[in-house]
């Protein structure tokens with residue numbers, strides 16, 4: 001299979017002006033009739049119309065009203081080429097497709113008897129022959145026809161123009177999208193669905209109809225998604241001056257979906273996981289995720305749809321920007337400074353747990369990749385989360401107002417167009433009169449930069465020097481890196497823990513945080529009038545996606561934890577302290593016959609934060625949460641999953657012993673009485689209370705069992721229920737099996753809750769491969785449903801490292817089996833699972849050998865999708 005290179009971009013030979021589509025919906029034979037008008041693109045030298053098509057039965061092609069025979073076109077390797085030089089042409093194409101056999105969930109497919117589409121990135125070509133590339137933008141009119149009883153609801157993009165009966169038990173609906181769009185934003189939905197709707201007044205005074213469509217029986221789970229949509233609409237009006245451009249905006253939930261959701265113009269299609277919520281079935285995290293994903297898809301309406309990508313190498317142009325926007329939206333919805341900090345911490349955690357490893361592994365790629373085999377493999381944490389960090393750095397460098405000016409100019413210049421990441425950067429530069437040429441390297445160079453900091457204080461001169469030195473490790477295809485433009489936000493704390501006023505290079509009266517711009521390999525910044533030797537607070541609010549190295553003493557870290565005015569860095573100091581202990585414990589755990597021990601200094605610092613009433617409960621919860629096993633793993637030369645697990649468990653147990661009384665008091669003090677509400681204050685209290693429960697559960701004694709069981713029995717919401725069930729599942733509590741069984745029977749009819757049930761067990765300490773295999777035999781398990789496969793198989797392979805990396809290699813053999821099985825059903829989902837062994841070279845030789853065998857077993861499979869093949873080939877390279 002060929003590799004596609006960014007440098008090979010060529011413009012399309014023909015533009016498509018209008019598309020009229022007719023669908024005769026039938027699960028086993030849907031007829032798709034397409035009529036399109038095309039115009040020659042003078043910028044192309046190709047003398048042919050080039051159309052993509054996959055898994056289609058071609059019934060007929062007509063060019064300007066004349067039937068074409070096989071001699072008139074060439075069809076090979078998914079490309080239909082019709083030689084012509086004509087300026088304007090009309091093409092009519094009829095195809096037949098089989099949605100009921102479509103298990104890849106790309107193109108048109110059936111889920112629970114209803115029809116759905118997923119066209120991004122290259123799914124439209126599974127519906128009809130078309131120039132399926134994002135720079136071809138056209139206006140669509142869509143006629144849907146189907147059985148009235150089986151498919152009472154017929155939806156597509158844009159406005160409903162007409163609907164009616166066709167006699168013969170069938171009916172139709174005609175939809176027209178007033179905006180031109182690339183084919184990846186096309187959507188249709190048909191089936192038995194019901195909706196919650198409301199009319200909302202927009203900033204200009206116009207009214208828009210908002211709908212959330214779900215299967216019958218789920219209407220009582222749509223309120224939060226609707227509220228989130230309304231909040232998103234008004235947030236984009238206020239923060240960016242962007243108004244909804246349609247009279248109707250629909251969200252539809254589907255149980256079979258490869259990703260989180262899809263921003264199809266005016267007809268967003270969502271994984272049920274990111275729509276359905278009520279206190280009975282959804283946790284606080286679910287509520288927050290729904291708000292974020294509804295926001296994300298809605299914000300795409302401008303950043304992605306109105307201005308789209310020229311080619312898929314530019315994917316982060318829309319995804320990085322839209323993730324940044326949804327992060328800011330969620331932060332604003334919480335509203336408090338402390339809430340913003342917690343959100344920032346959560347986002348940085350994702351970056352460190354998932355993106356840093358990607359950037360250091362065989363699939364590392366720049367935010368704007370140079371090549372790919374299968375674009376679906378590039379919907380990555382680098383494109384999304386690192387891309388969002390890159391966008392955030394513009395804001396850090398230019399300020400909020402400067403960033404807004406850049407956004408305004410971006411829309412002014414590019415509305416209705418398909419553009420590149422460079423165009424976004426140019427808009428930011430030009431709107432602010434700033435040279436951001438070097439900033440381009442954030443798009444072109446992969447790898448996580450390291451910034452090494454050294455400081456020196458001159459008491460006589462009262463100067464303080466901060467020297468920043470940057471480097472970036474090699475990544476596939478990029479041995480050497482040029483220096484990045486890195487904003488490093490710093491503050492200096494005096495002996496009382498107060499921010500010192502900063503004067504840099506003679507300029508005094510600066511605020512307490514300054515953004516140093518590191519552009520060379522090494523630079524020194526001299527602060528003057530520094531009255532005493534400060535403790536530096538570096539990379540405040542995580543101002544750049546880098547690894548920052550500074551030789552803090554334990555005392556400095558405890559001091560920052562207690563005093564830093566930057567909440568992110570208060571948290572960060574605690575994480576550094578804990579990481580130090582965890583790495584030392586891991587090393588000890590690797591030596592046979594050793595006993596683990598830890599000093600009380602960490603407990604003392606954590607106790608102070610735990611009991612600090614001036615801090616929000618949600619923030620305290622983040623401080624008391626130890627770095628994840630995967631984060632510790634990234635800091636080791638050679639990863640030893642068992643030793644990391646032993647070390648982390650040991651530290652959690654010692655903290656539970658040292659802070660037992662404190663945790664008990666916190667548990668009691670943070671009860672949320674009354675009706676459930678997912679607001680930030682209540683969910684923060686629950687988070688802290690459940691953190692206390694999880695530490696107390698480490699003691700695994702009768703008191704802890706009773707506490708967890710009592711919470712389980714009394715819970716009036718899913719957050720408390722899941723937290724107590726997890727505590728029981730990871731313990732030796734006598735009631736553990738009964739609680740798991742009761743949970744199942746109570747929620748048997750709620751697929752999203754049963755996903756949680758599988759997932760919780762997959763990640764439980766006692767769950768080994770044999771137990772996962774047993775769970776796979778459960779009647780509720782199906783590998784065909786992505787959510788279910790993720791809840792069990794992915795949760796085990798990615799979320800239970802010590803069991804997955806069992807010394808006998810049984811986890812890897814299981815992984816290979818599941819990748820191969822999934823690949824035959826759904827290549828995208830299989831390729832995601834294939835990523836679990838990415839970092840195999842980082843492990844001890846004995847494990848490496850077994851991982852390699854498993855990877856090779858997948859690679860040797862004859863009929864493997866290009867999705868999975870790309871991942872395993874790059875892993876083994």
Ligand code: HT7
Nearest residue numbers: 120121258259261262263376379
């Ligand atoms: N833009 C959406 C991408 C997406 C997707 C990509 C490949 C395969 C299936 C997919 N479903 C959705 C998601 C988003 O970022 O909003």
Ligand code: ZN
Nearest residue numbers: 296300319322
């Ligand atoms: Zn997106």
